[in-house]
Amino acid sequence: LDLAEILNNKYSVNEPAFDIIFCAFNGEECGLTGSEKFIEDINGKYDNLININIDSVGYKDGGKVTFLDRNTDTSLYEPMKEVIENxxxxxxxxxxxKGTADSVEFDRAGISAICIIDENVKEVIHTENDTPELIDYDRLDKVVKSVDDFVSSFKFN
Incomplete structure (x- = not known):
């Protein structure tokens, strides 16, 4: 939500050259129905789309940032890696x-997608141990800043 506010404020005077849509999906474990329906709803409305799925980042002891289920379109990975490292x-x-994230549905639909995730989340994700006390807010802010930097510098080919 912080990222949405940052981008909204940044582009409130000078609009970006592209639309930015924020979506929060639920029911990932029930077959990715939310992202599937969203893709159906936007089908044909845009010439170019990318999906940046932010899932399970900002954990204390989260390890390295990685990308879940790297797909065949690798054009997003190196630029995203660079801004995260910066x-x-x-x-x-x-x-x-490995795992299933909403980015999988975008990839299936032929939309370039990337899922950012902390490497050490498997022990807590989707368990009763996944609590606010595990959040590293400095780390989370760095992920938000990274996605902001990526979006701000992104150019469609």
Whole structure:
């Protein structure tokens, strides 16, 4: 939500050259129905789309930032890696971390997608141990700043 506010404030005077849509999906574990429906709803409304899925970041002892289920379109990974590292976080591209995130539906629809996730979340994610006390707010702010930097510098080919 902080990222949405930052981008809204940044572009309140000078609009960006592209639309920015923030979505919060629920029911990921029920078959990605939220992201699937969203993709159906926007189908044909945009010439170019990218999906930046921010999922399970900002944990204390989160390890390196990585990308879940790296898809075949790798054009987003290196630029995102660079801005994350420039904001003081370590990135690992080849963790082999597997899981299902909403970015999978975007990838299936042929939309470039990336899912940013902390590498050490499997022990707490989707458990009763996933509590606010585990949040590293400085780390979370660095992820927000990284995505802001990425969006601000992004150019569609």
């Amino acid at each position: 904001n003081g976080l370590e990135v690992e591209l080849n963790t082999g971390l």
